[in-house]
Amino acid sequence: MLRRAPMMTLTVLALGLLLPAAAPVRAADEEIDRLLQGPVGKDWVTNGGDLTNQRYSTLKQIDTGNVKQLKGAWMTRLKGSGFGGKYSFEATPLVKDGIMYIVTGNDDVFALNAKTGEFLWERWSGIDQKLTSVCCGWDNRGLAMGEGMLFLGQLDANVAALDIKTGKEVWKTPIEVWQDGYGITSAPLYYDGIVYSGITGGEYGVRGRLTALDAKTGKILWRWYTLPAPGDVGGNSWPAGTDHYLHGGATIWNTPALDPQLGLVYFSVGNCGPDYDGSIREGDNLFCASVVALKAKTGEYAWHFQEVHHDIWDYDAASPALLFDTVINGQPRKGIAQAGRTGWVYILDRTDGKPLIGVEERAVPQEPRQKTAKTQPYPIGDAIVPQCAQPLEGYERAGCIFEVFWEEPTLIQPSGIGGTNWSPMSYNPDTGYFYVPGTIRTSAFARYGDQYKKGKQYNGGTQAAPIGSEMSGTWTAIHGTTNKIGWQKNVPYRVGSGGGSSTTAGGLVFHGDPGGTIQARDAKTGEMLWQFQTGFGAEATPMVYEADGDEYVAIAAGGNQGVGSANGDAVWAFSLKGQVNPLYPPPPPATVAGPATGPIAEGADTVKIGDNNIEFGYFPKRTRVKAGTAITFTNVGDTPHTATAFDNGKIGSWDTGVLNSGESKTITFDKPGNYYYICSPHPWMYGQVIVE
Numbered sequence: 001m002l003r004r005a006p007m008m009t010l011t012v013l014a015l016g017l018l019l020p021a022a023a024p025v026r027a028a029d030e031e032i033d034r035l036l037q038g039p040v041g042k043d044w045v046t047n048g049g050d051l052t053n054q055r056y057s058t059l060k061q062i063d064t065g066n067v068k069q070l071k072g073a074w075m076t077r078l079k080g081s082g083f084g085g086k087y088s089f090e091a092t093p094l095v096k097d098g099i100m101y102i103v104t105g106n107d108d109v110f111a112l113n114a115k116t117g118e119f120l121w122e123r124w125s126g127i128d129q130k131l132t133s134v135c136c137g138w139d140n141r142g143l144a145m146g147e148g149m150l151f152l153g154q155l156d157a158n159v160a161a162l163d164i165k166t167g168k169e170v171w172k173t174p175i176e177v178w179q180d181g182y183g184i185t186s187a188p189l190y191y192d193g194i195v196y197s198g199i200t201g202g203e204y205g206v207r208g209r210l211t212a213l214d215a216k217t218g219k220i221l222w223r224w225y226t227l228p229a230p231g232d233v234g235g236n237s238w239p240a241g242t243d244h245y246l247h248g249g250a251t252i253w254n255t256p257a258l259d260p261q262l263g264l265v266y267f268s269v270g271n272c273g274p275d276y277d278g279s280i281r282e283g284d285n286l287f288c289a290s291v292v293a294l295k296a297k298t299g300e301y302a303w304h305f306q307e308v309h310h311d312i313w314d315y316d317a318a319s320p321a322l323l324f325d326t327v328i329n330g331q332p333r334k335g336i337a338q339a340g341r342t343g344w345v346y347i348l349d350r351t352d353g354k355p356l357i358g359v360e361e362r363a364v365p366q367e368p369r370q371k372t373a374k375t376q377p378y379p380i381g382d383a384i385v386p387q388c389a390q391p392l393e394g395y396e397r398a399g400c401i402f403e404v405f406w407e408e409p410t411l412i413q414p415s416g417i418g419g420t421n422w423s424p425m426s427y428n429p430d431t432g433y434f435y436v437p438g439t440i441r442t443s444a445f446a447r448y449g450d451q452y453k454k455g456k457q458y459n460g461g462t463q464a465a466p467i468g469s470e471m472s473g474t475w476t477a478i479h480g481t482t483n484k485i486g487w488q489k490n491v492p493y494r495v496g497s498g499g500g501s502s503t504t505a506g507g508l509v510f511h512g513d514p515g516g517t518i519q520a521r522d523a524k525t526g527e528m529l530w531q532f533q534t535g536f537g538a539e540a541t542p543m544v545y546e547a548d549g550d551e552y553v554a555i556a557a558g559g560n561q562g563v564g565s566a567n568g569d570a571v572w573a574f575s576l577k578g579q580v581n582p583l584y585p586p587p588p589p590a591t592v593a594g595p596a597t598g599p600i601a602e603g604a605d606t607v608k609i610g611d612n613n614i615e616f617g618y619f620p621k622r623t624r625v626k627a628g629t630a631i632t633f634t635n636v637g638d639t640p641h642t643a644t645a646f647d648n649g650k651i652g653s654w655d656t657g658v659l660n661s662g663e664s665k666t667i668t669f670d671k672p673g674n675y676y677y678i679c680s681p682h683p684w685m686y687g688q689v690i691v692e
Ligand SMILES: [Cu+2]
Pocket: 616, 640, 641, 642, 679, 680, 681, 682, 685
């Protein structure tokens, strides 16, 4: 025994000498890597502020005492880029050394002087305007930077690198082709020579993945599929002998977070496909609706936590995962949190994915035809929105979260778009709160089954808010050590879909509003201290930066498709020295579902879909005709749409089926009555035919 010890030491030493690769390698961009490790100060160099996605700025020139004096420092219109009915504008600007970089819903990138808003350069994407693989509005959530380049994902499923000084393209790498249903809406993450990108297409039967690219060349280093093949980790959570792993969705909507000490990259994963039909995919269906950690260099699986087993409600994990450090029961802990569409914040240990505060597996309602999971995870703590639907006339069935449904429409709350959908939450280490945007909305869910067809919608059912049902939102402070509500404010519009929050050492929370204002709240109490009308739907996440010693708050204002807030192409920056006054309020988004407001076209027997540069709308929205009239529905937009019967309690009793751009279908209305309809893949589009 005693003799062996020196031998082992010698062996270890010898091995050490044989491994020169263990010597530290110089980072490709030391300055950006240092800024990415936070905390955020003068510059904001990645979508989530730094690698944690906390969206917390240490700047405190603007504070709870003087925030009322904030006015516009400048406002710049981005030359009509992304301004139109098919777009959302959700991007967070980046700022470095007094220059702001912003991307619009058309994937066009602009560099602006961060002090004045003047244009420095612009790069128009030239992407195909006839893309049919965009489920939910043309959108780009932001940029990443490093090694003298800006990085962006495009709706046509390419990742591109631009020269940060000129906007000229350095490289472009196709991750997939959009014709197969793929796209990219998330902001990439850059760190230590690698660009990480998610992919969308969860509504088109794609295979989700995280892709790592070499920042210098654009070469794909590795891919990690969110749908495991048979034999892979999680592969047995799908029915044996099937090919769901090739088109079961599980896409990535938002920017990953990264812990350099643990060497792990973290991201949230969206819904399974087909969304509402669980009958053909028995099992838990990993890694749908999960938070996943991989080794950041190699893409090797580290751990996962599934928020919803065998999801049939479109309960994606869509909001970005957020890293934070805390103390629980006297122990310092490394946390990760994600705000789900379920209305809960999931708080986990980021070293192993185990719950930090507690999550209970509880028995839930069963529907054997849907192959529902026996139990679902219930986090200990408070939900940020109500989790039960109110009964409504015309509906026999209404229930709480995880209620089951088959072909008869069933009211369930939260709807599949939240809770918290894409909007990022923020975390303030001074208060210990997450600031979580929430959507209050009920959906009528129904399953109708679907066959997979390459590049086509693959939903297996639908969900739409019942005509006349109320929709609103919440802003909630959730405490990171208890998962309990610190404060909560009800707001008139749904805020979980587009804009999120940012927070500062000045004791403030900044967020936009679909009604057009940017608002500042007291981080401790939630009291609204300031608001300013931007003139457009303010549904992007604000950010904070410093230029020439002055602190600025900036937000993109251009509306959101899912909520119906006013389109635009504006970027605003605010400072204490600002002189620019607010604009007039834009038309407010709906707070009641349905086509109930607006004029009725008398005798109109043609309905155009996607006309007047409003991609997600019917024209006229309401028509009154005599019994026996044949009405022709024509898709004049870019995206495939339907007109599908949505009489409360019934879905699909008549249906145009999918109409591609330019296609028509005529439906004859014989019997007097009131015929509501929706677009099945875009169930926030409503129309009405009144037959006399
Ligand atoms: Cu549609």
